[in-house]
Amino acid sequence: MATLTGCGMAPASAVTAPSPATPSWEAEITLTNAPTVPPATTIPIPSPVPTPTSPPPTVTPTSDLLSLDERLQIFDEVWRIVDEKYLYADFGGVDWEGLYPEYRARVMQAQSRDEFYAVMINLVAQLNDNHSRFVPPAAVEAEDATASGREIRVGIGVIVQPKPDGGFVQQVFPESPAARADIRPRDRIIAVNGRPYTASDGDLQGAVGTSVRLTIARPGAKLRDVLLTRQEVRSSILPYYRRFPGDIGYVSVPTLWVHDMGEQVSGALTDLVAGGPLRGLILDLRSNRGGWGDVLSAVLSHFVRGQVGVFFGRDYVRPLVINPPAGPDLRNLSAGLVVLVDEDTASYAEVMAAVLQSEAQAIVVGTHSAGNTETIYAHALRDGSRLWLAQEGFRLRDGSNLEGRGVVPDVLLDVDWTRYSEDDDPQLLEALRLLGGGPK
Template identity: 40%
Template sequence: MKRVWTCLLGVLFALALAQEERPCPTPEPPVPPRPEAPLAMPEEFRRALFEAVWEAVRNFYLFPDYRGTDWLKIRQDYEPRVLGTVNAWEVYALLEEMVASLQDPATRFIGPLVVEQAVLQDPAYGGIGALLDRSWAEREGAGLKVVYVFQQGPAARAGLKARDRILAVDGDPCPTVEKIRGAVGTEVRLRVASPGEGSREMVLVRERITPLILPEAQRLPFAPAYGYLRLLSLEDPQGVPAQVELELARLLQGPPLQGLILDLRGLGGGTPGALFGVLGQFASGRLGALYSRTETVTLEVRPGRLFPSLQGLPLAVLVDGETWGAAEVLAAYLQAHREAKVVGSPTPGQTQGVEVLDFPDNSILVLRVFGYALPDGTPLEGRGLKPDAVVEADWLSFSLSQDPHLLKALELLGHTPPPGR
C-alpha cells in the first residue's frame, strides 16, 4: 500500500508541475484596418505611385546591392500586378509586399489607412502607468517584466518597480498588456513579485496615462562612487538632452565620481537630435561620418555644458540585442572615442538612418538612406557593436545589486567590492 501511495503522489506531483508549466496561448496579432468597400484608383495614379516607390528604392536605398534582392526582377514581377488591378487597397498591399522583399525592418511602405489610424490614435490610454518588456507571457508563471514605471501613476503609487514581474492579471496566470489596460476608473488586480522575493497582490485603479519617459540616475547604493544613468528614450531632440544634462548635473554633486555606467539595454529607435545632444556631454569634435549611396559627410559634435566635468570620467555602457538605432550609435561612438567599456550582448546593427517620403494619397515610404561610420570608416549598419565583455543574462530577472551586466561593468571600471560580497 505504501508503494501505491508513493507512486500516486509522484503522479500527482508530475501533473502539478505540468500544470504549472502549461504554455500560455499566443495572442492573436492585431488586425490591420480594412476598408469597407473597394476604392478604384485610376491607372495613371497607379503607374505614378508604383514608379515613385520603385525609383526611390532604386536611387536612394542605402545598400546598392539591395541586400541581395534583384530589384529589376522585382519590377518585372510587381508592375503588371499593380497595373492589372483597379482596387486601391490591392495596390497598397502589393506595394507593401514589394518593399518587404528587401527584408529590411527599417524600410517599408505603409498604406493610407494604417497611416490615418496611427495619426488618430491617442497616445494617452487607460492603464497603470508602466512599460512592460513583452506583450504576453509564454508560460504560466513567467510573468511580464516591468521595464519602467511612470512617475506619479497608479503603478508608482502602489509600489510597483522596474524589474518586478506581473504574474497574473485578475487571476489570469497568462498576463498581457491588453488585459492590464482598460477603461479609466476601473480596477485591475495584479499578482506581482520582485527579484528574489515572494509574490504579493495589489489592486490598482486605471487612469488616463500620457507616457512621459524620463532618464533614471542614481549613485549606486552598493558602490556610491559610481553613477548609473539609464536611458529609456532618445526620441525628443530637445527634451531628452535637457533631461540627461539635469540628471548628470545631479550625479556630479557630492564626492567625485570614479566612474559612470550608461544603461542602453532595450533601447531602440531615436532621433539624431537626441543622439548628438546626449553624446556631446561625453565627447566632441569629429566623431565619424554619415554616408549614403552618393556621399559621405563628416560628423562633428559640439561639446555639451557638462563636457568639461565628464571628459575624463571612466565610462561603461550596457547593451543587449535590443539596443538599436540611436542608442546603438551612441554606444559605438562612446566605445571608439571615450574608450568606454561596453558590456552585454552584440547589438543588431540597425542604426535606422531613414527618411520618410509622403505621397499625395497619404501613403508613405519609410526608406533607409544613410548609415553611420566610425572614424576608421567602419560602418555600423548591418554589423552591430561587439561588447568588450560579453554577458548573456536575462538582466530584468535580477535586482540592481545582482545585475550581472552592472557588476561586470563595475569590475571593468576598477571597482573592488567589499569583503563578503
C-alpha cells in the same frame, strides 16, 4: 502598442512626390555631390510589419477606398524613392524591378483602404532589412505622438518589452494605475486576467474605466496579483539616474526616440554633478533600440568632440561631428566611463556605444549588440502615410562598420539582466567594480 523599439533613422521630413527628402534638424547639413539629407535616427514600430512571405491580411471591403489614380501615384512614388535612394544598389538581392508589375496589379485590385495599405506594407517589407517600412496615416500619428514623449494614452501606465515568459516592465509612468499599485521597472507581467501574458497584450492599454488583473513577478519576491483600472495617463519617457558610493554616477537611457531625450540626459548629468564631482559614470544602453540623430549627438557631446565617424549613402559620405554640450563636460572622468549593452541595444544606441568605446576609451560591458545600424529617412506621402527607408550606413573613424556585427563588449558578461534586481544585476555590479565604486 507603443514600445521602445527603433531603427537608425533620420528626422521626419516633408516630401512631395517629386521632391527630395529635406532635413528637419536645427542645423542644416550640406553634402558634397549629394542631396541635402537629415541626420539619422531610430524610430519605434507601433504595429508589426508583415514578413516578405506573409500574404496581405484579409480585410472586409469598405467604401473609403482611395481612387485608383491616388493609389497608383502613392505606389509609384514609393517604388521610385526606393529605387533611387535605397542604401544597397542591389537591393540586398531582391529583384526590386521585378516586384513592380506584381505589386502594381495588387494595388489596382485592392478593395479597401486597409487592403491597399497592407499591400504597400508588404511591398516595402520585401527589402527585409529590419529598418525600412511603410506606415499608414493612422500609424504615422501614433509614431509622432510616441516621439513627443508626452502622449496621453488610456491604460495602466507602463512600457513593456515582451519576453518569452512575460512582459518585462521598462518604464512606469508617474501617477498611473501601475505606479499606485507599486509596479516597478524590472517587474515582469506573467499573467493577464489569469492567462499568460503575450506580446499582443502590449502595454495593457484599453478603454477608460475597464479593469485588468495582473500577476506580477519581481526578482527576489513572491508572485502577487494586482487589480488595476485603466485611465488616461501622460506617458513621460524619462532617463533614470542615481549616484553610487565612490562618486560613481549611473544614467539609464531607455530610448533615443523621444525628441527631448538629449536635454533630459543633460539634465540628469547636471543633477549628478551638482551633488559633487564624479569619478566615473555608467551609461546604461541596454534595451535601447535607438532614436533620433540629434539625440545621439547631444548625448555623445558630454563625452567626445569632433568627427567620430561617417554616414555613407550610395554615392556620398557625411561626417558625424560632435560639438560641445550645453551641459557637463565629462571627458576626463578619473575612474572612466562604462557603457552597458545587450542584444536589444540597436541602431543609434549601438553607434553611441561604439563611438564611446573607440573615442572615449569607454569600457563596454554586457553582450553583443544587435548589429542593426542603418540610418532610415522619412518620406511623407500625399495621403499622410510615411515611408521609412534605409539610406545610410555608418563607419567609425577606423573604418569599422557595425552592421551585421554589432558592438563587441570589452567584458563579455552573458546573463539575462532583466531577471535581476538593481542590487543584484551582474552587469551593473561589474561596471561598479571596474570603476572602483565598491558595494552599493
